[in-house]
Amino acid sequence: MTISDKAIVLFGHGSRDPLWREPIEAVAARVTQLQPGVPVRCAYLELEQPDLATAAAQLVAEGATRITIVPMFLGTGRHAREDLPVLVEALRQAHPGVSFSLKPAVGEDSRVIDVLAGVALE
Amino acid sequence: MTISDKAIVLFGHGSRDPLWREPIEAVAARVTQLQPGVPVRCAYLELEQPDLATAAAQLVAEGATRITIVPMFLGTGRHAREDLPVLVEALRQAHPGVSFSLKPAVGEDSRVIDVLAGVALE
Numbered sequence: 001m002t003i004s005d006k007a008i009v010l011f012g013h014g015s016r017d018p019l020w021r022e023p024i025e026a027v028a029a030r031v032t033q034l035q036p037g038v039p040v041r042c043a044y045l046e047l048e049q050p051d052l053a054t055a056a057a058q059l060v061a062e063g064a065t066r067i068t069i070v071p072m073f074l075g076t077g078r079h080a081r082e083d084l085p086v087l088v089e090a091l092r093q094a095h096p097g098v099s100f101s102l103k104p105a106v107g108e109d110s111r112v113i114d115v116l117a118g119v120a121l122e
Numbered sequence: 123m124t125i126s127d128k129a130i131v132l133f134g135h136g137s138r139d140p141l142w143r144e145p146i147e148a149v150a151a152r153v154t155q156l157q158p159g160v161p162v163r164c165a166y167l168e169l170e171q172p173d174l175a176t177a178a179a180q181l182v183a184e185g186a187t188r189i190t191i192v193p194m195f196l197g198t199g200r201h202a203r204e205d206l207p208v209l210v211e212a213l214r215q216a217h218p219g220v221s222f223s224l225k226p227a228v229g230e231d232s233r234v235i236d237v238l239a240g241v242a243l244e
Contacts (some may be wrong), residue, residue: 008242012197020199023229030239038243070242074196074228075134077142106238107145108198116228116239117152120130120192122161 007039009055012072013042013079021048024072039064045079052087056095066099067091074107074116077086129161129186131177134194135201136166146194163187167201174209178217188221189213196229196238212228 008031012024024042031040039062043055051070059067069088073080088102100118106112130153134146146164153162162186165177172180174191191210195202210224228234235244 010242015197015199017199017203018144019203020197023196023198023235026235027238027242030235034239035243040242042173046141068242070198072238074145074194075137075142076145077137077139081139081141105145106241109241111237112234112241113145113148113152115231115233116149116156116194117156119225119231119234120132120149120153120162120190121157 004035004037004039005063005065007059007062007067009052009059009067009069010040010042010072011052011069011084012042012044014046014048016047027072039091045083052084053091053094056091056098056100059099060095065097066101068101068103070103071105073105076105076107080105126157126159126161127185127187128231129181129184130164131174131181131189131191132162132164132194133191133206134164135175136168136170149194151197152189167205172218175213178213178220178222182220185205187219188223190223190225192225193227195227198227198229202227 005014010024027043028040040056043050043052071080071084088100091100132146132150150162150164161181163177165174176188193202195208210222213222
């Protein structure tokens with residue numbers, strides 16, 4: 001297994017409910033199945049740990065130099081549009097040698113919309 | 123175009139942010155593209171209109187007798203697991219001639235998890 005300098009953070013809202021995070025953790029497990037060499041962490045805006053700064057620091061400590069942040073939001077409100085870019089800018093300040101890439105929220109991806117429409121029609 | 127007795131409600135959390143609902147509305151538009159004869163409505167738990175009761179009543183008034191409710195939640199916390207079944211039970215009481223089917227939250231669907239993992243790995 002080759003360890004990549006690339007890593008992924010799946011960023012979700014968070015909830016007090018311990019079952020809430022199961023789908024996001026299932027996505028992380030699927031990412032690992034598909035590409036075992038790419039480290040992946042879940043991180044949360046609030047109510048759950050780790051937060052984004054902690055997850056990113058762990059990945060940097062493990063050698064990641066390119067970190068992609070994937071907002072796991074179906075709705076694209078202020079958390080995805082405003083809060084998250086501020087957090088990512090703070091990561092860039094904290095880790096100047098690391099490249100951070102912030103993806104659009106998954107709810108904006110046409111493939112996600114397609115598969116959701118298919119599920120709804122069953 | 124044949125109008126079906128089947129209809130779909132895409133049920134999301136809701137937000138004060140008017141842009142928040144765009145992905146869910148995009149899924150509704152895609153459903154209509156795929157099956158123009160199946161009426162589809164978005165409905166929200168809070169902070170946006172219509173609520174589930176209003177959307178369901180509209181579909182019943184238009185002749186729907188089988189309504190599928192699709193929880194548009196990636197995380198499966200108490201909103202999806204506890205609040206929504208109570209709302210659906212109230213629909214069954216209010217419309218005894220109509221069959222209401224409550225799907226699992228979309229975040230539990232393996233095809234959704236697969237496509238999210240693929241998006242994360244790009």
